[in-house]
Amino acid sequence: MNKPAIPTQRLPELLRRMPKAELHIHIEGSLEPELIFEMARRNGVAIPYASVEELRRAYAFTNLQSFLDIYYAGASVLITERDFFDMAWAYLEKARGDNVVRAEIFFDPQTHTARGVEMETVINGLHRACEKAQTDLGVSASLILCFLRHLSEEEAFETLEQALPWRDKFIGVGLDSSEVGHPPEKFARVFARCRELGLHLVAHAGEEGPPAYVWTALDLLKVERVDHGVQSSKDPQLMRRLAQDRIPLTVCPLSNLKLCVFPKLQDHNLRQLLDAGLMATVNSDDPAYFGGYVNDNFLQTFEATGLSAQQAWQLANNSFEASFIPAQEKRKYREKLDEVFAEFGA
């Protein structure tokens, strides 16, 4: 696509305005401190912070585990179906404001069922928000159930069994939580079962873990997308494989910055991934904890790394191509994307 250049000063507005899909968002990671305090109050749950400000000050992370410890503590205020609905609805309204037209949303049922919350409560609350987003906001949203990789494969199987009565309310499964020491192969059998069930398959790999974890996510779990995957750039053969097979990477730049995967946003390898022909996308991961929703990720990363309007188009189009929607809907979103670019003279 060779189109006239868009002046740099109009790039932020274009990034905000362009329609996009968000494919890597943990709904529990969208729970803002204000909502944590509100839910703690209404549910009578004690939290070890005196104020919203004190909680926010604790969001200073050194690596993935230092974040996960506080993220699981934050999720402990979620008790009722209304809590899950309110959390997802707050995210979906923000997503609408960022011109997200499609969201594929991760949830971690084991974080809740381990505390005695029923699977039904979790799924129904989240799913109701997704349905309302379609009717009231025009945002298409679906759920992806994630297994916690620091727990056993047996526990993942139990979680799958508990969720199957609501099979029509989620479109796929993923793998998240502490990566290093919990390689994808630990979950090969449960992913094989999910594949038989016709579920879409994704997994976090190569966030902090080595390229070997990306290889096994592809070859043993048979995932359709890799979440993060930024460590792949250390392995040229893997980069060629990802490009050739058009495997999408759901990259989360502000997450990588806040979890010290890259020392500065200027050092992020998003440009390198795009230049190597990989289908990279931009996402927020855990926006309440990492200082920004999807447009903040686009704006700050473009500012820091000097990416162009052409690359903005590529990233937005990749987000539709990588999503689990029918080809006809992908085409519709691409047309909307082209309309917005045309308004900017591209």
Ligand SMILES: Nc1ncnc2[nH]cnc12
């Ligand atoms: N960035 C991340 N990596 C792994 N597990 C997560 N759960 C929530 N956010 C996560």
Ligand SMILES: [Zn+2]
């Ligand atoms: Zn994630």
